Each structure stands twice: as structure tokens, then as C-alpha cells.
Amino acid sequence: MALVLFYRSSDLHIINMLLLPALFLLSGVLQGVAVVESVPPTFNHRDPSTRETLICDKCPPGNHMTAYCTPTTPTVCAPCRSRHFTELWNYLPRCLYCNNYCMENQEVETECTATTNRVCRCKQGFYMTNEFCWTHSKCGPGNGVKTQGTSQIDTVCEQCSDGYFSKSSSALESCVKHQECASGQISLLPGSNNHDTLCGSCEYLSNGGETLRTFVSGFFSRQRMRVAKMTLFIASYIHKSEEGVHLSGTTLPKERGPLMDLILTWLAQAPEEQLKTLPLMLKASNLCHMKEKLEMVVDKMKQQSPNCTSPFIDV
Template identity: 60%
Template sequence: ILFPLIVPALFLLSGSLCGASVVHPVPTFDHRDPVTGEILKCPKCPPGMFMSAYCTATTPTQCQPCKNGHFTDLWNYLPRCLYCNNLCTGNLEVETECSPTTNRICRCKEGFYSADDFCIRHTECGPGYGVQTKGTQQTNTVCEKCPEGYFSSSSSAVDLCVKHQECSSGQSVLLTGSAYSDTVCGTCESLANGGETLRTFLSGFFHAHRMRVGKIKKFVSKCSLPKQREPLMDHIIDWLAKAPEEKLRKIPDMLTASDLNSMAEKLKKRLHEIKQQNPNCSLTIE
């Protein structure tokens, strides 16, 4: 019973293996000849072309190629080609350009993903969180809270949580790392001397202690920080990197003046601890 079904399949397979091409019949459509009234089987035009004239009893269908910016993707008897109407604007970019046989294909730009026919920017993982799975053109970013021993101090759609650094020989932990900041290494004397160690220490301290927006605004206002169009905490961190050292040494008082008494006490306490561990250090606490 199976033999008649298998033979044609084997025949077609052997023809393909021998290099013979399988010829598919040209699709047709019915058309009534306006002169004779006869129903004709007219061949359709192939993809990339349109019908310029119906067939007659003596002539086949007349086809013409699509002009630039137009297409047909199926066998057809359309009187004109279709316009390539997919316009890749805004957050879209061209994946495949319009051709005689295909409409233009758009995709979301790098950093965006498709949802409900819109291109939406990938979510950024905030401080304390890193990227578990990067976003694609079809999916959003997946974030994860930084585990113990790792941190993230920025908002990013691509950055992973980073392992806390280990202090080298001769250095001590000036500030323990948190989910928001790296471990700050150095010596009491390097902290007392100011410079990069002091700036890094204070930056890590502010990253590690999350403040309410209202309190941050008050600190920014009290400290007369220059206005910037950026997140408030980033604004403070930028200021710490550039401010004169005499300003940095007054930060405990500036925190107190901004009603950030708890933060001011924590900063003074940590500085006292570092001083006590190094009695000969020249570090002074205001």
C-alpha cells in the first residue's frame, strides 16, 4: 500500500541528486476575454514584477519589473507594484533595505527593544544592581542585586556587578565596600595628605549611604554646588572629584548644616577609627 507513495518521492529525490531541477508550474488566474467572453487561464507575474497587460487567447500576460522603491513579494496580477512603506524612523533602523521582491525591514536601534510595536530603551540597572542578562532587540535588560562582595556605583544597561578590590600589602581598608561602592584602600597618611585618596574615600562614603532626594537637594543647595543637568548623586560625585581640598575637609560640617546629622556622625566616626588604628598619623578631624 505504501509503495505508490514512496516511488514518486524517490523519483523526485533522485532527480534532485542527479542535478535535475524541479520545475514548478507558473501560477495562473482566471480572466474573461473582453472580445470573445472566453475564460482564460492567464499566468501570473513573478515576485519583483507587476502586470502591465492581461493575457489574450494568443499572447501571455505582460509583466514589467518594479521600479525603485516598489516591490511585489508574491506571484501576482497587480496593476502596479506596492510602495515600500516601512519607514525606519525614530528609534528604528534599516535591517534589510527595500528590494523589488521585499518591503523594507526595520529593527530597533542598539540599546532598544521591541514591545507592542514600539522600540523602548533598555532598562538601566541602578546603583547596587548589575546586568544579569543584556537586553536584545526583542527583550529588555534583566537586572540583579549585587551579591555580597560585589558592587555597582552607576546606572547602566550593560555593566555587570564588579568584585570588591582587595587591598595590597602595606594598605588597609579605609572604607568597606558595599553594594554601591568599591572597597577604598590606602593608608591613614595618604588620607591625611588629601589628594586622590581623600576624594575616593568621600566618593565611596556618599555612594554607600543612600540619601533621600530632599536631603540631597538640601546638601547641593547648602554647598552652593554649580547647577548641572544630571542625577543629584552623580552631581555630588562629580563635585567631589573637582572641589578644592579645603572644601572637602569641611564636609562633616556641611552634612550637619544640611540636616544630614546621621551621615556626618558616621563619617566622623570612621575617620576617628582610622586615626585610632594609626596613632602617629597626621589625620585631623574637624
């Protein structure tokens, strides 16, 4: 049901008398705001000849004052010359020099203008802290980039979750999902947070060459070996290898990382026939747990391909 309102002429007269003054007042306020915005800011200046305090206009940004106002003349302003600026309304006798220089590992973001000083930012690959630009941090193996660094913040890293890995140190790369083995292949070496899954078959390893070398290197790099046993392995086989890494007369490192680097370097160039005797070498170096793990991989391959010959001796 519609609601219909009826007003008498006397009612409309009263409404008009109330609204018109309010509208007039609002119009005046809005006009006043516009006037205020267009009027430049001022400052007080005491005229040296008359001792009278004058209200002088300031100079706009990009200008400076060349003469104070007088009782008969306004403030005199002039544009800033090259490589100088004023950012605010002012009554400075001269403009400010663009003194912000871009230092090492910085580049110009905004060049000096009449109204702004030069603005610098860190170059690509660097971020600002304590007024210096530092190289973005790299996320090490087992960790990926969660948030890439910017010119203002450093790289944010996160540990790779289950099913993902990162094997490099990088300020750009995120964790990558482990590969899924194709049909006819098995997981020879499981993936970890710093290694991808190594897929293959018995035939894959029986071909020897780089495929066998890749498997052996991946197998060693995934193991946790005691320093004493690693040292025994190196002393027993790498020292004596005619084509291996020459370490005779040198002192072996005492940390696991450098020792593993020596082993991986030797595996990358050791004769293939020597690699096939790996189970025997592991047994002689008291690395029996590794020998057992290697046997498990070979057994898994034989289950998939019963007629395939093991690439290793004594397994």
C-alpha cells in the same frame, strides 16, 4: 560465525519483480515533484471575448501583469520599476510602492528591492515596542546589566550580588567585583552594591588633600541619616561656611537624596582643616552613630600603624 545466505535463481527473479515496480513508482514521484516546483502558480480568468474560463500563469516576484493570457497567448509580465516591488507570485496590474519609511530613531536594515519592501530597525541604543523605538533602559546604581538591549528587546537589569557593585546608571555596564586591598592596606570603607571597597592606610589619610576628601565623601555617602539630622548638619556648617555652598535664604529640600547631594558638594570644596574637625561636627549634629563608625575606622588604622597620627581631631 559468519552467516551466509544462498538464493536460488527463481528467488532472485521474484525479488526483482517486486522491487522494480516500486523503484519505478518512486522515480516517477520524484520527477513529479520537480515538475510541480518548476511550474508557476495559476489563476482563473474569464476571457471577455469568448466567455471561456482560462487558466493563466501568475507573474513571478519582482514583476506585475500587463496583459491577461488568451486562448493563444500566455500571461504578459513586466519588471517592477524603481521603488516598487512584488513579493509573491501575482497577477497585479501594477507593483506595490515601497511605502515603509524609517522614522525617528530608526535606520534602514534592508533597502527596497524589486521583491521586498524597505525594512527598518531601531538605531543603536533603541528597541522596538508598539511600532516605536524607545531608548534602552539604564540600570541604576546598585544594579548592573544582565542582558544588553537589542533592536527588539529592552535592557535586562539585575541587582548586584554580594561582592559586586555598580555606582552609575548605564545601559551597558555590568556589576563589577569589589577590589581586593593590596598588601599593606586595609579596607577603610567596605564595599556595597553601589560602592567599591575603599582601600588605604593611616598614612594614606594623613597625607590629606584629595585622599582625605575622597574618604570623607565615601564615608558620608555610605551612611543612612535621618532627614532632620541632615538638615541640622547643613544648617550648622554648610550655611555658615564662607567657602562652602551658599544656601542663605533658600529653602532646604525635604528628601534625603537632594540633601546628601548638598553635603557631598560641600565636602568636595570645604577647607581641609574643616574636614579634620568632622568628629566634632557629627557630635554636635546628633550624628553620634556616624562618629562611632568613624572612630572604628581610625582604630583599625592605628592597629595597622600604631605610630601613625590620626587625620581627625578628637578621635
